[in-house]
Amino acid sequence: RKEVEQDPGPFNVPEGATVAFNCTYSNSASQSFFWYRQDCRKEPKLLMSVYSSGNEDGRFTAQLNRASQYISLLIRDSKLSDSATYLCVASGDSSYKLIFGSGTRLLVRP
Amino acid sequence: EPEVTQTPSHQVTQMGQEVILRCVPISNHLYFYWYRQILGQKVEFLVSFYNNEISEKSEIFDDQFSVERPDGSNFTLKIRSTKLEDSAMYFCASSDPRGRDNEQFFGPGTRLTVL
Numbered sequence: 098r099k100e101v102e103q104d105p106g107p108f109n110v111p112e113g114a115t116v117a118f119n120c121t122y123s124n125s126a127s128q129s130f131f132w133y134r135q136d137c138r139k140e141p142k143l144l145m146s147v148y149s150s151g152n153e154d155g156r157f158t159a160q161l162n163r164a165s166q167y168i169s170l171l172i173r174d175s176k177l178s179d180s181a182t183y184l185c186v187a188s189g190d191s192s193y194k195l196i197f198g199s200g201t202r203l204l205v206r207p
Numbered sequence: 208e209p210e211v212t213q214t215p216s217h218q219v220t221q222m223g224q225e226v227i228l229r230c231v232p233i234s235n236h237l238y239f240y241w242y243r244q245i246l247g248q249k250v251e252f253l254v255s256f257y258n259n260e261i262s263e264k265s266e267i268f269d270d271q272f273s274v275e276r277p278d279g280s281n282f283t284l285k286i287r288s289t290k291l292e293d294s295a296m297y298f299c300a301s302s303d304p305r306g307r308d309n310e311q312f313f314g315p316g317t318r319l320t321v322l
Contacts, residue, residue: 195252198249
């Protein structure tokens with residue numbers, strides 16, 4: 098079983114749409130969770146941390162369900178500039194190693 | 208805004224040669240990392256480094272790899288005898304573990320091409 102599993106997509110949506118990404122992780126000892134975005138041939142950029150209480154940053158909402166080992170990201174009112182690959186990330190047993198999913202590609206069309 | 212920097216942006220080398228990839232982490236960060244990403248694949252952890260020693264390493268990080276913090280600002284990854292399969296993007300990252308989530312911030316990467 099993959100350590101962090103994501104739907105590879107691509108998700109092809111019109112501008113203004115709401116899109117949801119899901120992810121599962123296998124290590125119940127993981128302590129920290131994140132969403133990163135990665136543009137083509139660029140570095141991963143931190144989008145947001147993910148908490149059980151849920152957290153929101155503008156158009157982005159992330160949620161963690163520890164019981165089912167499930168992480169989600171919701172993007173509202175999507176923009177052309179949101180087109181990228183979204184990486185679901187869990188820490189290892191310590192918080193000093195990140196385990197990346199393979200990423201979900203998002204294409205936002207005009 | 209402080210950022211992680213890496214040099215060179217692209218390194219081409221012959222199989223069997225040694226390469227050194229350089230990174231300058233964010234100045235008040237205490238943990239440093241190397242990750243790699245083979246083209247079309249996911250980002251993979253190589254090694255973490257704290258207080259001048261390796262704190263964790265992956266199975267990929269074998270005896271051909273080493274890391275060093277030679278001075279107060281640089282953090283290097285050395286590959287002693289490169290193989291074709293070492294061709295990848297290598298990302299350096301740093302974090303401040305005193306922060307809430309030990310968020311890691313990545314540099315722009317060095318593209319290593321082994322011929």
